[in-house]
Amino acid sequence: MVGILREEEINQLLTELIDTYGYDFTGYSMPMLQRRINQFYNLQQIGNFPALRYLLKNDPQYFRLFISKIMVPVTEMFRDPPFFAALRTTILPALSNFPLIRIWHAGCSTGEEVYSMAILLKELHLLHKSILYATDINPEALETASKGIFPQKPFQHYADNYLKAGGELLLQNYYGPYLGQAKFRDELKKRIVFSTHNLAADASFNQFQLIICRNVLIYFNQELQNRVFTLFDSSLESKGYLALGSKETLRFSHLNQHYQKANLKEKIWQKL
Template sequence: MKLENEAHFEQDVEELIKEIHAQYGYDFSGYARASVYRRIKRFLGQKHLTSMDALRQALSTDSYFFEIFLQEVTVNVTEMFRDPSFFLSLRENVLPILSTYPFIKIWDAGCSSGEELFSLAILLKEEGLLDRTKIYATDINQRVLKQAKEGIFSAANMPAYTSAYYAAGGKQEFSSYYSSNYGSVKFDSSLVKNVIIYPHNLATDFSFNEFHLIVCRNVLIYFNRELQERVFKLFDESMVSLGYLALGKKETLAMSEISSNYNFVDKQNRIYRKIN
């Protein structure tokens, strides 16, 4: 597929971002451009659209088409117990401290389709903390939030998820947490009985509670520096004193204005604790 020259394409994308914000309220202005350009080009190819004008026309007149577009442009790469050493560190270094609180509040920001959410819930259950924990699971994309609520995942992924679970210190038979049915598995709904799942846009929305643990992994790498700083300040405003912040392995507080408020608990797994 031939696209307009690169400069023209990038200019069209900037106009599209403004139009989406005006019509639908989604603000992509702070997203890293390389990722946005790549995903929009791929979407154009998938939908056999030959120009940006055709894309803009379709998005402006068809809200369902916009939902499909949003699914592609927002990043939803996730898996259960991704980076098992992170979950093992949570189990060994964070949950024993959180267990001293009478009630625990956790924010899973950018939860996508729920694989990380269920991983956290299983961890909490095995450490005896699930019943006194409230988890707020949020994402910009309402289609993936629907998947998270259902707790249904492909059975083809279970061997890899099982290995990751045990590497993260799993204590039970992993299969005891789900039932299989025609190529998919459904996780036990009791795991998310204390979970609130709803849309939240890190680029534009504000703090809505205070948390003992905020998990936002492999989301900020798709934001530019300015938007990353906005989100870090949002998390800081939402964090109780001595609360924990967990980022992805390629993400860091090092250049943030709030970095002096935090110490590393686990540098390799990017787990911080608020000290100020």
């Protein structure tokens, strides 16, 4: 083991990343960052802190590797089936009268939940008039998402999730074999726009009827959470919906009074 970076060294590193790349992690949970940065530091066997600083500041490819390792993607298709069932039966039908449905998946990771949404929209006959914006801070994860090609091993579990979420067909109707992996149909992918976006620093870029950001805010401190909620509020149309993860809530936010719970069991709110 190389050693453990001190908190002041990690803070210095985070400040330099803002100056060099515009990536601001200072509002993230410090224990989480310390743990993941030290894991990266030791696995890379760089030798010392100045060497790590030099590589991150002067090698953009190394910085991409750093981001991909400390922002560990955790996702799956139709994750938490009751949540997707609520989208299918309540939220998406409420959006059906819009001529164009704009949905933002913020912190989309490798994209499994975005493709899940595209399948829901297809089965509700809404995909043709929908645009899904899938963003993440991790360019490596976004590259995986944009290809729409995934290992086949977890797809039996995904198929179970799909059926529990009210799936009308078989999940395999939406993907095919590709070099030993599974590749989603082009009709799903062509309705998705993939782009890097840093919730901690970047501005709003459109108006949406539905914003989904699940299990991302749990890694942010309260100040950054409020910043992100303000960003979402400015990006959401009146009567639009905001969906969060099972351990996240709008209840204690400064914007809580401007929203009402849209689903009693799931973390989905509607803007008043």
